[in-house]
Amino acid sequence: MAEYLLPDSLSEATEIIAEHGRALAIVAGGTSAMRCGTCRGKHGRGILCLECPGPRLVSVPNAAFVMGIQRLGLDGVAPANGGLGFGAGLSLSRLQASAPIPALRAAARQVGGPALRNMATVGGNIFERQPYGDVAVVLLALDASLTFAERDGERSQTLAAFYADGAKQGGLLTRIDCAAPDGEVVFLKCGRRRFNSPTVVTVAVCIALDGGKVRRARIALGGAGAHPMRCAAAEELLIGAALDPTSIAAAAAAAADACDPATDVVASEWYRRRMVATYVRRALGEIEQGS
Amino acid sequence: MASEAPKAEALNVVGQPVKLRDLKKHVGGQTSYCDDLRFPRMLHLKMHRSVQPHAKLLAVDTAAAARSEGVVRVLTHADLPGGELWSGLATVGGAGDEPVLASDKVRWKGEAIAAVVARTPEQAEAAAAKVKVRYEPLPAVFDVEEALAAGAPNLIAHWPGNHYIFGDDHAAAQIRLGDVEKALAEADRVVENVYQTSPIEQAPLETIGCVAVPDGDGRYTVHTGSQSLSSTLKSVAAYLGLPANRLRFVSGSVGGGFGGKADLAVEVTATLAAIKTGRPVKYRYTREEEMFASSTRAAWRVYIKDGVMNDGRIVARKVTTYHDSGAYLRMSNYGAMKHSTHWPGPYTVANVWVDVYCVFTNRTPSGAMRGFGIMPASFAIEVQMDRVAKAIGMDPWRLRLLNAYRNGDMRGHHRAVKDAAMIETIQATAKLSEQNLTGDLQSLSSWRQKAG
Amino acid sequence: MTAKILSLNVNGRDETILCDGLTTLQEVLRDQLGLLTSVKDGCTQGGCGSCSVLVDGELWLSCLAPVAALAGRAVMTLEGLKQSAGIAAIQQSFIDNSAAQCGFCTPGMILTVKALLDANPEPSHDEILEALSGNLCRCTGYLPIVEAVKDAAARLSGGADAARASEGREG
Numbered sequence: 041m042a043e044y045l046l047p048d049s050l051s052e053a054t055e056i057i058a059e060h061g062r063a064l065a066i067v068a069g070g071t072s073a074m075r076c077g078t079c080r081g082k083h084g085r086g087i088l089c090l091e092c093p094g095p096r097l098v099s100v101p102n103a104a105f106v107m108g109i110q111r112l113g114l115d116g117v118a119p120a121n122g123g124l125g126f127g128a129g130l131s132l133s134r135l136q137a138s139a140p141i142p143a144l145r146a147a148a149r150q151v152g153g154p155a156l157r158n159m160a161t162v163g164g165n166i167f168e169r170q171p172y173g174d175v176a177v178v179l180l181a182l183d184a185s186l187t188f189a190e191r192d193g194e195r196s197q198t199l200a201a202f203y204a205d206g207a208k209q210g211g212l213l214t215r216i217d218c219a220a221p222d223g224e225v226v227f228l229k230c231g232r233r234r235f236n237s238p239t240v241v242t243v244a245v246c247i248a249l250d251g252g253k254v255r256r257a258r259i260a261l262g263g264a265g266a267h268p269m270r271c272a273a274a275e276e277l278l279i280g281a282a283l284d285p286t287s288i289a290a291a292a293a294a295a296a297d298a299c300d301p302a303t304d305v306v307a308s309e310w311y312r313r314r315m316v317a318t319y320v321r322r323a324l325g326e327i328e329q330g331s
Numbered sequence: 332m333a334s335e336a337p338k339a340e341a342l343n344v345v346g347q348p349v350k351l352r353d354l355k356k357h358v359g360g361q362t363s364y365c366d367d368l369r370f371p372r373m374l375h376l377k378m379h380r381s382v383q384p385h386a387k388l389l390a391v392d393t394a395a396a397a398r399s400e401g402v403v404r405v406l407t408h409a410d411l412p413g414g415e416l417w418s419g420l421a422t423v424g425g426a427g428d429e430p431v432l433a434s435d436k437v438r439w440k441g442e443a444i445a446a447v448v449a450r451t452p453e454q455a456e457a458a459a460a461k462v463k464v465r466y467e468p469l470p471a472v473f474d475v476e477e478a479l480a481a482g483a484p485n486l487i488a489h490w491p492g493n494h495y496i497f498g499d500d501h502a503a504a505q506i507r508l509g510d511v512e513k514a515l516a517e518a519d520r521v522v523e524n525v526y527q528t529s530p531i532e533q534a535p536l537e538t539i540g541c542v543a544v545p546d547g548d549g550r551y552t553v554h555t556g557s558q559s560l561s562s563t564l565k566s567v568a569a570y571l572g573l574p575a576n577r578l579r580f581v582s583g584s585v586g587g588g589f590g591g592k593a594d595l596a597v598e599v600t601a602t603l604a605a606i607k608t609g610r611p612v613k614y615r616y617t618r619e620e621e622m623f624a625s626s627t628r629a630a631w632r633v634y635i636k637d638g639v640m641n642d643g644r645i646v647a648r649k650v651t652t653y654h655d656s657g658a659y660l661r662m663s664n665y666g667a668m669k670h671s672t673h674w675p676g677p678y679t680v681a682n683v684w685v686d687v688y689c690v691f692t693n694r695t696p697s698g699a700m701r702g703f704g705i706m707p708a709s710f711a712i713e714v715q716m717d718r719v720a721k722a723i724g725m726d727p728w729r730l731r732l733l734n735a736y737r738n739g740d741m742r743g744h745h746r747a748v749k750d751a752a753m754i755e756t757i758q759a760t761a762k763l764s765e766q767n768l769t770g771d772l773q774s775l776s777s778w779r780q781k782a783g
Numbered sequence: 784m785t786a787k788i789l790s791l792n793v794n795g796r797d798e799t800i801l802c803d804g805l806t807t808l809q810e811v812l813r814d815q816l817g818l819l820t821s822v823k824d825g826c827t828q829g830g831c832g833s834c835s836v837l838v839d840g841e842l843w844l845s846c847l848a849p850v851a852a853l854a855g856r857a858v859m860t861l862e863g864l865k866q867s868a869g870i871a872a873i874q875q876s877f878i879d880n881s882a883a884q885c886g887f888c889t890p891g892m893i894l895t896v897k898a899l900l901d902a903n904p905e906p907s908h909d910e911i912l913e914a915l916s917g918n919l920c921r922c923t924g925y926l927p928i929v930e931a932v933k934d935a936a937a938r939l940s941g942g943a944d945a946a947r948a949s950e951g952r953e954g
């Protein structure tokens with residue numbers, strides 16, 4: 041049995057977090073956190089359960105307290121400083137309908153089916169276990185930053201640093217911000233079927249061209265490691281180069297080399313690595329074609 | 332023998348659209364499935380299952396589970412009244428080999444060991460997780476041919492070579508027509524291949540389940556989603572030592588079966604629990620149990636050796652099949668029989684030799700699924716036909732039409748073909764897929780003498 | 784005490800329910816509120832869509848929704864939609880196109896189609912496939928289901944004529 045807490049303000053929410061610490065789980069849409077069937081993660085040996093043995097980012101099931109974020113006013117789209125800003129509690133169907141960048145709308149649209157997207161939130165997607173986190177991969181390519189509410193104020197961290205740091209749980213994510221992209225952004229998802237597919241790999245690229253040469257490159261991968269990851273080796277190869285089939289092939293090969301995908305029920309490590317190369321090539325190719 | 336197809340207009344149902352009777356209830360959400368039934372004081376049963384694929388059970392400690400919140404009863408092998416070995420076909424002549432709850436040994440990962448009956452499903456699951464089992468792991472075997480090899484660990488004493496024994500003491504279900512070895516020796520070419528299928532879970536949307544309800548007069552009503560109502564009733568009666576007239580089985584709408592609800596799965600334990608507690612007991616698989624613990628379509632390995640003439644005639648077909656039964660028999664012998672009689676497929680081959688083994692391995696017991704035994708045969712046969720065509724450089728349409736069976740031809744199991752429609756089906760398919768068949772192929776018919 | 788009593792609007796009525804922090808909407812609908820069993824339990828993991836309901840008109844998966852978060856919101860199941868606009872035409876289209884076999888997925892399908900047509904009265908073939916992508920039919924009767932959606936869309940946008948035609952077919 042877990043007690044449900046539904047705070048009305050950020051200060052109330054941060055008090056709750058400070059008070060209950062590790063005994064508390066934050067549940068936004070619940071589409072990942074509630075996915076435990078009847079077991080709620082309490083199983084020992086001898087019970088067949090898909091959720092219990094696997095690694096989870098946070099153990100919602102063992103929490104004595106569950107905190108909802110529905111009344112914290114985190115479900116808005118609030119651009120700050122001319123950039124893009126999203127409340128952590130924004131649903132993916134609203135992101136799909138309202139995001140100003142097509143790549144973000146495309147990523148939102150490819151998460152699960154329509155009912156799932158009505159419930160799932162952008163914030164929840166950031167904390168999602170791999171290979172999921174489709175939206176997070178685009179946000180990573182946009183070099184987004186996260187804002188966490190704390191008892192004595194706010195704390196900000198780039199999304200890249202958050203993942204490099206092991207995606208630590210505990211704080212209350214309130215918003216996700218990024219500057220308006222100064223280049224082309226493309227998101228591609230390799231799945232098992234056309235709609236509502238589990239993720240094999242996802243690729244998001246953000247490329248700024250200057251006189252035919254790449255001035256800035258950000259390449260983000262999902263399903264390719266323990267967390268969504270930036271691919272520095274591939275980015276470095278592109279910077280200063282012309283975006284052409286040769287540089288694209290080199291970047292794709294570098295991405296496949298640098299990634300560290302897992303084998304699971306959706307795909308093998310072998311297949312994922314090849315799909316990273318293929319989808320990085322296709323994503324960059326789309327930008328090359330468009331330029 | 333009919334020489335012409337009957338006219339569709341003369342028939343009331345064949346060829347006429349017929350509406351499913353329950354459509355109206357379905358679209359209103361009013362159809363009630365087994366999982367939708369509720370009874371006063373109903374209890375819930377959850378299972379503690381083996382985490383080992385093959386092991387001796389040294390101890391099963393249910394004390395902590397029994398003390399757990401909401402628990403009314405814990406059942407183990409000791410609670411069964413004897414005669415506790417069953418298999419799906421035991422009541423129609425097969426041999427029983429599977430305990431309802433494991434006694435001395437477990438033979439697959441997921442085998443039922445102890446059942447916990449509690450007031451809510453959550454309480455039953457939490458308590459079932461507290462059952463403590465001490466295992467002594469035994470060497471396990473996961474491949475059919477390794478299981479048959481000398482020195483393989485034996486699963487069930489009753490099946491010494493790890494295979495089922497068909498009537499007359501045969502290790503395999505056998506088909507013999509003509510002289511295969513002679514025909515193979517005389518053939519222009521021999522085309523040999525091996526085919527392997529994988530287990531498939533039927534995955535009905537409604538998982539397997541039943542509710543056993545004491546009627547208060549020593550009788551029990553069991554509401555179940557089973558596809559095999561009467562044989563399940565007989566099995567429960569046999570394994571619980573009850574006269575059949577103490578049991579009433581009620582079926583209803585089934586939320587998908589596809590063969591996955593043909594095996595005896597939950598009814599014995601649920602009825603036993605209803606007897607022991609005097610209360611209605613519901614036992615419904617979770618989605619995980621459905622995926623991991625219910626019978627799957629089996630994995631089959633099929634070796635084919637065809638003798639072929641350069642003009643396209645297949646003169647010999649020699650087949651050895653290993654059906655992976657998993658740890659217990661269930662309906663495997665029936666599936667193997669169906670498989671054997673399907674050879675040589677919808678083709679006429681004068682010399683046929685088939686051996687089908689039901690092999691026991693430490694994998695999830697397998698069972699029926701859409702076209703039990705037939706699907707793996709058809710898969711192997713049709714891929715083989717393409718390979719034969721390639722080997723002799725013949726168009727695969729021609730190869731199939733030349734060898735297609737016709738009325739009156741002899742099948743592998745010595746039955747004459749009736750009502751063949753293979754040639755006409757291929758001809759119609761060719762037309763729809765804009766494949767031009769030459770005149771000699773277009774003039775072939777299932778009803779006329781064989782051309783060429 | 785971690786269990787809470789709260790008020791939830793279901794099918795137009797305020798109901799009092801008992802729940803803890805992890806109780807799902809599905810459990811409450813199926814077991815507490817007089818057996819609203821059109822809400823099915825197929826996977827308990829958000830994967831099959833057979834537990835779909837409408838929350839303030841939006842399609843939700845009741846098996847993943849913590850019910851405690853829904854105080855004050857309006858939940859609709861197929862049982863409560865009988866009088867709702869368009870529902871009869873959708874149901875009749877499913878019947879006329881034989882778009883149900885075992886029927887287990889059907890209530891979830893109908894709610895999904897209701898949500899789709901409310902938002903998009905003339906969906907394209909692809910939009911229909913996308914809208915239905917969270918609902919599994921293991922009898923694999925997808926083609927008639929897609930036909931039924933097209934049929935329902937035509938009846939509803941065709942106005943009075945189509946409605947009369949669909950009533951005629953009901954007999």
Ligand SMILES: Cc1cc2nc3c(=O)[nH]c(=O)nc-3n(C[C@H](O)[C@H](O)[C@H](O)COP(=O)(O)OP(=O)(O)OC[C@H]3O[C@@H](n4cnc5c(N)ncnc54)[C@H](O)[C@@H]3O)c2cc1C
Nearest residue numbers: 068069070071072073152160161164165167173174213829
């Ligand atoms: C059938 C199915 C299909 C799916 N398909 C996809 C897919 O295709 N692609 C994909 O990316 N994902 C997929 N998912 C996973 C998941 O639905 C999404 O990633 C979703 O965005 C998670 O958001 P949520 O609000 O539901 O998170 P929740 O389940 O509520 O939370 C997830 C985690 O994030 C934490 N959390 C959430 N919000 C906050 C916050 N504001 N502050 C701090 N911590 C927080 C929670 O504590 C929890 O650990 C699928 C899930 C299901 C069930």
